[in-house]
Amino acid sequence: MKSFLFYLLLFLHTDSDSDHTQLSKRVQKAITKERLAESQSTGLRLCVDLSMTDFMSDKEISRLAGQLRRLYGSNKRATHPFRLILTDLREDSRLYRECVRMNDGFLNYLMEITEQSCLDLFPxxxxxxxxxxxxxxLxxxxxxxxxxxxGLVDESIQKKLSLSRAGELSVRTARLPIDEFMVKKNNxxxxxxxxxxxxxxFDILLTFCETSSWTHALQAWFPASKGYTIPAGDSAPLPAAAQPQGDD
Known part of the structure; x- marks a missing residue:
């Protein structure tokens, strides 16, 4: 594969606007690929545990497939992407089939997909x-x-399945510091x-990595519809890279 430097040099020696547009897209795509490839050896390691899909309805499976697409899109755009690993994802599972059906190019995503668990991969x-x-x-x-x-949708998370799963694995648990940096708002x-x-x-963690600020990260990505807000006086202008999105 040609490196992004090749495309950059070609871009600088191209005259027409249409050629510039085409090459700029190719340059950006090449840069993104190299950045994601580098993250496989240098990025912060983050697994999405997909072992609990048997507890989920078909509708919830579809929602999760969409959330994984958004998650991967965020990692592609990140300045410092995570080393992203989807664990416990079987090729014969409903979720795998739904990811392939819903997410164009899923099988070519620049991340790791494995049927193994996180404990098979890491101490x-x-x-x-x-x-x-x-x-x-946290x-x-x-x-x-x-x-x-x-890897659960909202309805399933309320059943404390993720906490039970962590207990099965006998690993340390942590939560986002919502109580420490946010307050309830009247509604x-x-x-x-x-x-x-x-x-x-995932977006909150990415933004924290970029800014080293939970205030920035939670302000950017914690949905207002959840009934929490950053206390008055603690909020700050969001970095350009942190733009709030929809609920899921």
Missing amino acids: AETVVYLTPDAEEA ETLDADRVYVLG SKNFHSKILAVNQV
Whole structure:
């Protein structure tokens, strides 16, 4: 594969606007591929545990497939992508088939897909399983750790399946520091939830890696519909790379 430097040099020696447009897309695509390839050896390790899909309905499976597409898109755009690993994903599973059906190019995604679990790949003492039901708040991200997100949609997460799964694995658990950096806000339904889609948690972690600020990360990606907000006076202008998205 030609390196992005090849395309960059070609771009600089091209005259027409149409050729520039075509080459600029090729340059960006090549840069993205190299960045994702490099992340496989240097990126912070993050697994999505997909072992719990038997608990999910077909509708929930489809939602999860869409969330994985958004998650991968965020990793592609990141300045410093994670080393992304989908674990416990069997080729004969409903989720695998739905990912292939819904997500164009899924089989060519620049990430690792395996039927193995995170403990087959990494020592248990390095694993931190993120679950909203954990007692310990996540303070920072450590390059020596392996972070695991439970591949569940909102309805399933409420059953504390991710906490139970972490217990089965006998690994450390942690939660996003929502209580430490956010407060409940009044709303007509008195609704407050800390349960997020897997892609939302991923975006929060990516932004924290870029900014070293939980305030920035939560302000950018924690949905307003969940009933929490950054306290007045603590909020700050969001970095250009952190643009809030939809709920899932």
